[in-house]
Structure formats: C-alpha cells, structure tokens
Amino acid sequence: MIYFDYSATTPMSDIALQTYHRVATDFFANSRSLHTQGIESEEVLSLSRQTIAHALDAMDREVYFTGSGSEATFLALTGLALANQKRGRTIITTEGEHHSVHQALTFLQQRGFTIIYVPLNQYGQVTVNTLQAVLTKDTVLVTIAHANSEIGTVQDLYSLGKTLAEHDILFHSDCVQTFGKLPIPTEILSSVSLSAHKCYGPKGVGAAYIDKDVSWAPFLNGTTHESGFRAGTVDVPAIAAFAAAIDEFLPVAKQEMKRLKDLRQLFLTSFENDSRISFEGHPIKRLPFHIGLRVKGVEGQLVMLECNRNGIAISTGSACRVGESQPSRTLISIGRTPAEAHELIRITFGRQTTHEEVMLLINTFKQLLSRYKGD
Known part of the structure; x- marks a missing residue:
C-alpha cells in the first residue's frame, strides 16, 4: 500500500x-x-x-x-x-x-x-x-x-x-x-x-x-x-x-518542503488541462505537500475507494470527519454546493513519498478518469 x-x-x-x-x-x-x-x-x-x-x-x-x-x-x-x-x-x-x-x-x-x-x-x-x-x-x-x-x-x-x-x-x-x-x-x-x-x-x-x-x-x-x-x-x-x-525534522524541514512542493507540482502539471478536475485552496499560499481536488460528478468516497483498490491510500478530507454524512463545512463556506463538497479528495505527501510513487499515483488517477469518462 x-x-x-x-x-x-x-x-x-x-x-x-x-x-x-x-x-x-x-x-x-x-x-x-x-x-x-x-x-x-x-x-x-x-x-x-x-x-x-x-x-x-x-x-x-x-x-x-x-x-x-x-x-x-x-x-x-x-x-x-x-x-x-x-x-x-x-x-x-x-x-x-x-x-x-x-x-x-x-x-x-x-x-x-x-x-x-x-x-x-x-x-x-x-x-x-x-x-x-x-x-x-x-x-x-x-x-x-x-x-x-x-x-x-x-x-x-x-x-x-x-x-x-x-x-x-x-x-x-x-x-x-x-x-x-x-x-x-x-x-x-x-x-x-x-x-x-x-x-x-x-x-x-x-x-x-x-x-x-x-x-x-x-x-x-x-x-x-x-x-x-x-x-x-x-x-x-x-x-x-x-x-x-x-x-530531528526541523533542520531538514525547509529542504523537505521544497521536495514535496516539487512532487505536488508534478501531479498538478499532469492534470492542469483536464476540465473535470478542480483544485481547491489557494494556489500559492498553501501547504506545500497538500493537494485538495474535486472530480466533477464523482463523489470523493468513490475515488478514494478506487485508489484503495489499486493499493493507494488517499482521503476525502479530515480524518476526524469520517462517518459524517454532512458535506465539508469548509467547502460550503467557500461557495461550493453540497454535491461539490462531497466530491473533495485529499492527497498529502510526506517524508517517505518518492517520485516513483507519485508517478504511479498519476497513472492510476488517469486510468480512473478514463474509466469514468467512458473512454
């Protein structure tokens, strides 16, 4: 996994x-x-x-x-x-x-x-x-x-x-x-x-x-x-x-955040022209290791389960909200509809994340998008 x-x-x-x-x-x-x-x-x-x-x-x-x-x-x-x-x-x-x-x-x-x-x-x-x-x-x-x-x-x-x-x-x-x-x-x-x-x-x-x-x-x-x-x-x-x-982490934190920011950009660049994906949050003033996105018309829980089936662990938001049926208060507060709020998925990188793993994530995500487009 x-x-x-x-x-x-x-x-x-x-x-x-x-x-x-x-x-x-x-x-x-x-x-x-x-x-x-x-x-x-x-x-x-x-x-x-x-x-x-x-x-x-x-x-x-x-x-x-x-x-x-x-x-x-x-x-x-x-x-x-x-x-x-x-x-x-x-x-x-x-x-x-x-x-x-x-x-x-x-x-x-x-x-x-x-x-x-x-x-x-x-x-x-x-x-x-x-x-x-x-x-x-x-x-x-x-x-x-x-x-x-x-x-x-x-x-x-x-x-x-x-x-x-x-x-x-x-x-x-x-x-x-x-x-x-x-x-x-x-x-x-x-x-x-x-x-x-x-x-x-x-x-x-x-x-x-x-x-x-x-x-x-x-x-x-x-x-x-x-x-x-x-x-x-x-x-x-x-x-x-x-x-x-x-x-242990503080001396290398700045360098590590730069590395994770680059991995994040690798993912974003791979999907920047896909009209079905909406990236949430500020494009610059943000956590460098964090990706919040929505796939239009597809619930985040379904995307999470599909990724899990392929050996990839992502989430649909805060772990403290698991089991709640209500849409994210954050998404609603920034103008998203309840349906759009339910589309949210969260991908976050860390010290063990590698370039190869992110490439596998990108390829898995592309396959998932192709499946739901009916291609």
Missing part, C-alpha cells in the same frame, strides 16, 4: 520510536514523584519541553503538554475565554476550522459566549478587511487555523495578528498541520495548539503554547500536572518521542 494521507497522520520516525523505547524502559517513573527515578523522569520532561519551546521560539513555561492536538485546542480556547470573559464574551472564528475548535466553541456558547463566523474568500482565506468588519467591542478572542487540513490554504497569521493586537484581542491558532513544517509567528499569537502525530511523533500527545502574559483558567480545578493546565499523569516517553521527532 502506498500512503498519501500524511495530513491524517504520519508514521513515527525511527528516532522517535527509539526514544520512546529508551525513555519507557529507563525513565518510566511518574515525573511528579520525589524519589530519584521520578526526578530523572522530570528532567526528561523538562528537556522535551525545552525542545518544543525552542521550535516555537517560546519560553519553556509557555508550553503545556496534552493528550492530543484536539485536547490542546479545547483546553486553550476554554481556558482563555473563561479567564478573560470580563473583557468580552464574543469569539470570532471561521466555518473552516477543525472539528475540535467547533466543539470547544459550542461548549463556550452554551455558557453564554457569542460565536461569530468571519467569511472566507474563494480560497478559504480570511482577509484583514473581512476580519475587521466582524470585530465588536465585546470581542475577546479570535481563533483561526494556520492551515486548513482539507483544502491546504495557509492563513497570513502575522497580518491578522497585528490587526487584533491593535484592539487588544486574544488570538489562538490551530497549528497542528504546520508545526515543524512552516514558521509559526508566536510573537503575535496568544495561543497555539500542536499535535505530535502530524510531525512523525506518536499519537496521543499534543501541546499548547500560551503566551506568558496571557491569563488562562484551568478546566479542572485542583489539577497539579502541567501547572494545572491538564489533569492526569504525564506520558513522558511519548512526550520525549514528540520532542525527538521535532528535533
């Missing part, structure tokens, strides 16, 4: 696997225990926190480990909103956010917060003008993902953040798809959510960055782990593997 679903998850790197095994074997003690083994485990945790903080150009005490990127998003958004509700109770977001964002905002809406959705343009972008148009005096928090996992568009967080800073509005961004791959402008962000398994680390580990000068409230009172941010014994081996994966 050839894997083209790296936005859903990535395989753990060898270094991450080796680190997990070593730490789970030699530093298995609870990091909160006061004996020698516990202190050693705490030291591994501390070093891992330093690594993630350094990758974000942040301070160690601004990084909190969680059980997933979704949990990091939920705890960050609820923590920021509840701690700062005296400043305002209106939160701005987009329809194109990850499911975990909508979950957190539904929770807050049930507690009296007002949620406003800023419009997206045809590429899924938020512009400074559209953002300014929906700001109110009561706006306390804005949450906009760095990159959309379904169509690949990357937002200009810096410009949006500068606008929000002028109004003293908190700014959170889901950076799960971009951490380790694209620069994250933490200098203009109040909070960020991350996930290990999107960057060659283990599943079941995430992290939140929260600016040291921003107030947040714990979701569960009385929690001692992670400075009260998240309850539960910390998974030190998995966190160490997360840090090892990032530490």
Whole structure:
C-alpha cells in the first residue's frame, strides 16, 4: 500500500520510536514523584519541553503538554475565554476550522459566549478587511487555523495578528498541520495548539503554547500536572518521542518542503488541462505537500475507494470527519454546493513519498478518469 494521507497522520520516525523505547524502559517513573527515578523522569520532561519551546521560539513555561492536538485546542480556547470573559464574551472564528475548535466553541456558547463566523474568500482565506468588519467591542478572542487540513490554504497569521493586537484581542491558532513544517509567528499569537502525530511523533500527545502574559483558567480545578493546565499523569516517553521527532525534522524541514512542493507540482502539471478536475485552496499560499481536488460528478468516497483498490491510500478530507454524512463545512463556506463538497479528495505527501510513487499515483488517477469518462 502506498500512503498519501500524511495530513491524517504520519508514521513515527525511527528516532522517535527509539526514544520512546529508551525513555519507557529507563525513565518510566511518574515525573511528579520525589524519589530519584521520578526526578530523572522530570528532567526528561523538562528537556522535551525545552525542545518544543525552542521550535516555537517560546519560553519553556509557555508550553503545556496534552493528550492530543484536539485536547490542546479545547483546553486553550476554554481556558482563555473563561479567564478573560470580563473583557468580552464574543469569539470570532471561521466555518473552516477543525472539528475540535467547533466543539470547544459550542461548549463556550452554551455558557453564554457569542460565536461569530468571519467569511472566507474563494480560497478559504480570511482577509484583514473581512476580519475587521466582524470585530465588536465585546470581542475577546479570535481563533483561526494556520492551515486548513482539507483544502491546504495557509492563513497570513502575522497580518491578522497585528490587526487584533491593535484592539487588544486574544488570538489562538490551530497549528497542528504546520508545526515543524512552516514558521509559526508566536510573537503575535496568544495561543497555539500542536499535535505530535502530524510531525512523525506518536499519537496521543499534543501541546499548547500560551503566551506568558496571557491569563488562562484551568478546566479542572485542583489539577497539579502541567501547572494545572491538564489533569492526569504525564506520558513522558511519548512526550520525549514528540520532542525527538521535532528535533530531528526541523533542520531538514525547509529542504523537505521544497521536495514535496516539487512532487505536488508534478501531479498538478499532469492534470492542469483536464476540465473535470478542480483544485481547491489557494494556489500559492498553501501547504506545500497538500493537494485538495474535486472530480466533477464523482463523489470523493468513490475515488478514494478506487485508489484503495489499486493499493493507494488517499482521503476525502479530515480524518476526524469520517462517518459524517454532512458535506465539508469548509467547502460550503467557500461557495461550493453540497454535491461539490462531497466530491473533495485529499492527497498529502510526506517524508517517505518518492517520485516513483507519485508517478504511479498519476497513472492510476488517469486510468480512473478514463474509466469514468467512458473512454
């Protein structure tokens, strides 16, 4: 099976696997225990926190480990909103956010917060003008993902953040798809959510960055782990593997993104004159390893199953939406009809992707298109 679903998850790197095994074997003690083994485990945790903080150009005490990127998003958004509700109770977001964002905002809406959705343009972008148009005096928090996992568009967080800073509005961004791959402008962000398994680390580990000068409230009172941010014994081996994966990948990330961008262009060039294919997302400001497309008149699930039958793994969008009958909120929000939204497929490349594999994908896709054209 050839894997083209790296936005859903990535395989753990060898270094991450080796680190997990070593730490789970030699530093298995609870990091909160006061004996020698516990202190050693705490030291591994501390070093891992330093690594993630350094990758974000942040301070160690601004990084909190969680059980997933979704949990990091939920705890960050609820923590920021509840701690700062005296400043305002209106939160701005987009329809194109990850499911975990909508979950957190539904929770807050049930507690009296007002949620406003800023419009997206045809590429899924938020512009400074559209953002300014929906700001109110009561706006306390804005949450906009760095990159959309379904169509690949990357937002200009810096410009949006500068606008929000002028109004003293908190700014959170889901950076799960971009951490380790694209620069994250933490200098203009109040909070960020991350996930290990999107960057060659283990599943079941995430992290939140929260600016040291921003107030947040714990979701569960009385929690001692992670400075009260998240309850539960910390998974030190998995966190160490997360840090090892990032530490290994960052030095080669820029070169790797260039390689994957070239492979992406190879695919696009092969189908640029096919009128049945529509590529979604911004043509330039996007994830370099990501292809979101629609085949006119053919449901994405059918294309995915046909590729699977030929030994190729792709997806029909966010893995967190599998099983939903509703069309993608992202596609609907950028003007696609429900039928068009159901046509979406996502192809994403990663470290193990080769030129030969992409050529096989292209040939398989051409055969599929020919079959459905009736040629």
